[in-house]
Amino acid sequence: MSSLDFDxxxxxSGLMVLVCFVMLYQDRLYSLLNTFALHAVVLALAVxxxxxxxxxxxxxVTAAIALIFKGMVIPVALHRLxxxxxxxxxxxxxxGVGPTMLLGLTLVALSISVMLPVTAAAGTLAREDLAxxxxxxxxxxxxxxxxxxxxxxxxxxxxLENGLVLAATGAKGMPLVVEISVAFSILIAFIVIGIFLFxxxxxxxxxxxxxxxxxxxxxx
Amino acid sequence: xxxxxxxxxxxVLLIPVVFAAxxxxxxxxxxxxxxxxxxxxxxxLCALVLIGQRPAVNDFLFVDDLNIVFLILNxxxxxxxxxxxxxxxxxxxxxxRLTPLYLRFYHAMYQVMLAGMSxxxxxxxxxxxWVAVELxxxxxxxxxxxxxxxxxxxxxxxxxxxxxVGIALALFGTILVYLAAQPVVGxxxxxxxxxxxxxxxxxxxxxxxxxxxIFLLLGYGTKVGxxxxxxxxxxxxxxxxxxxSAVLSGLLLNVALYAVLRFKVVMAANPGALAxxxxxxxxxxxxxxFAAFMLYRRRDIKRMFAxxxxxxxxxxxxxxxxxxxxxxxxxxxHMTMHSLxxxxxxxxxxxxxxxxxxxKLSDMGGLTVTHPALxxxxxxxxxxxxxxxxxxxxxxxxxxxSSTFARQPLLAIPLVxxxxxxxxxxxxxxxxxxxxxxxxxxxxVQASYVPMIVHLGIVLTAGIFLPxxxxxxxxxxxxxxx
Numbered sequence: 001m002s003s004l005d006f007d008x009x010x011x012x013s014g015l016m017v018l019v020c021f022v023m024l025y026q027d028r029l030y031s032l033l034n035t036f037a038l039h040a041v042v043l044a045l046a047v048x049x050x051x052x053x054x055x056x057x058x059x060x061v062t063a064a065i066a067l068i069f070k071g072m073v074i075p076v077a078l079h080r081l082x083x084x085x086x087x088x089x090x091x092x093x094x095x096g097v098g099p100t101m102l103l104g105l106t107l108v109a110l111s112i113s114v115m116l117p118v119t120a121a122a123g124t125l126a127r128e129d130l131a132x133x134x135x136x137x138x139x140x141x142x143x144x145x146x147x148x149x150x151x152x153x154x155x156x157x158x159x160l161e162n163g164l165v166l167a168a169t170g171a172k173g174m175p176l177v178v179e180i181s182v183a184f185s186i187l188i189a190f191i192v193i194g195i196f197l198f199x200x201x202x203x204x205x206x207x208x209x210x211x212x213x214x215x216x217x218x219x220x
Numbered sequence: 221x222x223x224x225x226x227x228x229x230x231x232v233l234l235i236p237v238v239f240a241a242x243x244x245x246x247x248x249x250x251x252x253x254x255x256x257x258x259x260x261x262x263x264x265l266c267a268l269v270l271i272g273q274r275p276a277v278n279d280f281l282f283v284d285d286l287n288i289v290f291l292i293l294n295x296x297x298x299x300x301x302x303x304x305x306x307x308x309x310x311x312x313x314x315x316x317r318l319t320p321l322y323l324r325f326y327h328a329m330y331q332v333m334l335a336g337m338s339x340x341x342x343x344x345x346x347x348x349x350w351v352a353v354e355l356x357x358x359x360x361x362x363x364x365x366x367x368x369x370x371x372x373x374x375x376x377x378x379x380x381x382x383x384x385v386g387i388a389l390a391l392f393g394t395i396l397v398y399l400a401a402q403p404v405v406g407x408x409x410x411x412x413x414x415x416x417x418x419x420x421x422x423x424x425x426x427x428x429x430x431x432x433x434i435f436l437l438l439g440y441g442t443k444v445g446x447x448x449x450x451x452x453x454x455x456x457x458x459x460x461x462x463x464x465s466a467v468l469s470g471l472l473l474n475v476a477l478y479a480v481l482r483f484k485v486v487m488a489a490n491p492g493a494l495a496x497x498x499x500x501x502x503x504x505x506x507x508x509x510f511a512a513f514m515l516y517r518r519r520d521i522k523r524m525f526a527x528x529x530x531x532x533x534x535x536x537x538x539x540x541x542x543x544x545x546x547x548x549x550x551x552x553x554h555m556t557m558h559s560l561x562x563x564x565x566x567x568x569x570x571x572x573x574x575x576x577x578x579x580k581l582s583d584m585g586g587l588t589v590t591h592p593a594l595x596x597x598x599x600x601x602x603x604x605x606x607x608x609x610x611x612x613x614x615x616x617x618x619x620x621x622s623s624t625f626a627r628q629p630l631l632a633i634p635l636v637x638x639x640x641x642x643x644x645x646x647x648x649x650x651x652x653x654x655x656x657x658x659x660x661x662x663x664x665v666q667a668s669y670v671p672m673i674v675h676l677g678i679v680l681t682a683g684i685f686l687p688x689x690x691x692x693x694x695x696x697x698x699x700x701x702x
Binding site for chain 1 (some may be wrong): 345347348350351354355358377381384385388389391392395396398399402407408409411412427428430431
C-alpha cells in the first residue's frame, strides 16, 4: 500500500471530523443543512477512495448513496420543509459555542486515545480511520445533544451515521456494508421526512422539540 | 428432512412480509384484524415445526437450541397479541382514536415488526441481525406515535432518538467485532457469522473485543431498557396502543437481550477478554432497584407496568450475568415467564383503560365489581408477575435468588430488596385499582379474554408442573451459554 493511498484516506476522514466541528457552531438551520451536505459529499469521496484502494467495487454503491441521497436529496427536502414550515429562524443551542467546541475537542482526543492502543493489531489504515470515525460518531451525538430543534437533531443523527459508514468502509472486506447503508437511508427517509416532521407540523405548527416537552407522562 | 425445516423457517420470515403487503391494501378492519390473526397464527405454527425439523445452516440464517426458544415464544405472543389486538382495535375505531386508514397501516406494521424480530432471532450474521433489529425498532417507533397526540408524539420522538443512538452504537460495536474477527477468520461473510465467531473467538484480539462489547452492551442495552439507558421505555409503553405495549415488553426487549447474550457467548470464549458477567450484573441490579423505587410514584397504569418490565429485564440480565448452568436456566425461564405474564397484564390493562376511559390510576377503582373478569384477570396477572408461590415467575425468581445466595450472597441482598420494594408498590396500586368501591367512569367493553387466560394458564401451570422435556431443553441451552 503506497503512502499516497494512506494520506488521501486520512485527509478525507480528517476533513469529515473538521466539517463536524463546523456543524457544531452553526446557529442557523440553512447553514447547518449546507454544512451537512458538505459532510455527506466528503463522506462520499472518502468511501469512493476506500473502494478504489481496497479494489472493492460494491463500495462505490455506498459512495453513490452518500452523495445522492444524503448529499443532495435529504438536504434539498429539508430545505423545502424548512421553507414551507417557516422555521428558518435561529437554532437554539444548549450552552455556548465555546464550551461546545471544547467538549468536541475533548471527545476527539478521547476517541483517538481509546482507539489507537486498542486497534494496534489491525492494519494502520483501519486503525486511524476508526479513530476518526469514532470522533465523527461522538461529535454527531454532541450535535444532537446541543440542539433543541427536531430538524437539527436529525442532522446530528445523520452526521453520526456518516461516521458509522466511514467506520464500516474502513474495515477491510466487511460484508453487508451496502445493505447497512441502505437500511440507514430507509430509517432516515421513512421516519424523519415522511412521518415525524409532517405530523409534528400538523399538530403543533412547530418542529421545536421543546414544545413536545410540555407534557411528561407523570405530571399530568 | 431439511426441506421441511427450511420451508418452516421461510414461513416464519416470509408469511408476515406477504401479509403485511396484503394488509396494507385491504380495507375494512374486520377482515384485516382476522387476516392479522391468521398470519400470526401461521407464523407460530411454522415456528413449532422448527422444533423437530431444523433447516440447514447457511451464511445468513440458522436455527439452534438457543434461538428456537426465542422464536417460538415470539411467534406465540405475536399470535395471542394479534387476537387481543382484534378486540382492542374495534373499540379504538368506535371511539375514533384511530381512523380506518391508520388501522390499515397499523396492521401492516404489526406484521413487518414480527418479520423483523424473527429475522433478528434467526440471523446467522451479526450484520443481518443488526439490520433486522433496526427494522423492528423502526416499525415500533411508528406504532408508538400512531395516536398522534402530544404525548404519543413526544414518546415516539424520544424513542426514535434514543433507539437510533442505541442502534448506531450497536453498529459501531458490530464493526469492531468484524475487525477483531477479520485477521483470524479472514475477510468476508465468515467474519460476521455467529458460528465462526464463537468457534474462533479464543484467538481474537481481546482489547478490540472488549471495546466492541462495551458498544454492543450500550447499544443493545438501550433497547433492552436497562437503567440508565431506559428513558424511552416507559413513554413508549404508555402512549402507544396497548397491543404494542404488550409486544414491546413481551418480545422486543427479549430480542435485544438475545443479541447481548450472543455476544456474551463470544466474549466468554476468549480468555483474554473482559468478563461480561459483572457488567451485566451491575446494569441488572441498578435496573431492579431503580425501577422498584420508581414504581411507587407512577400515576399511569401502563407506565407503571413499563417500569415493572425494566425491573424484570434487570433480573434477567442479572441472572445471565451471574452465568453458570443454574443461573442461566433461571434467566431463560424468567424471560419466558415474564414475557407471558407481562403481555397478559397488558391485555387486561388495555381493556381496563378502555373501560375506564383513562389510564390514570387515581381514576380507577373497584374493577372487580364493575368488570369482574378484567379485574380478577388483572389480579392474577399482578400476583403472577410479583412472583407469589404457585406461579412460574416465583420459580424462576426463586432460582435466581437462591443461586445468587449460594455464590455471591452480598449481591443477593440488593436483588431481594429490589424485589420486595417492587412487591409492595404493585400490591399497593393493585388494591386501589381492583378492590374497593367503584370509582370513575365505567363503560362496557367487548373484550376477548382468551389470550389473557391462555397466558396466565401457562404461567400458573409452569409454576406447578414444568414438562421434563422443557426442563431438559432449557438446561441444555443454559449449559451452552456458559
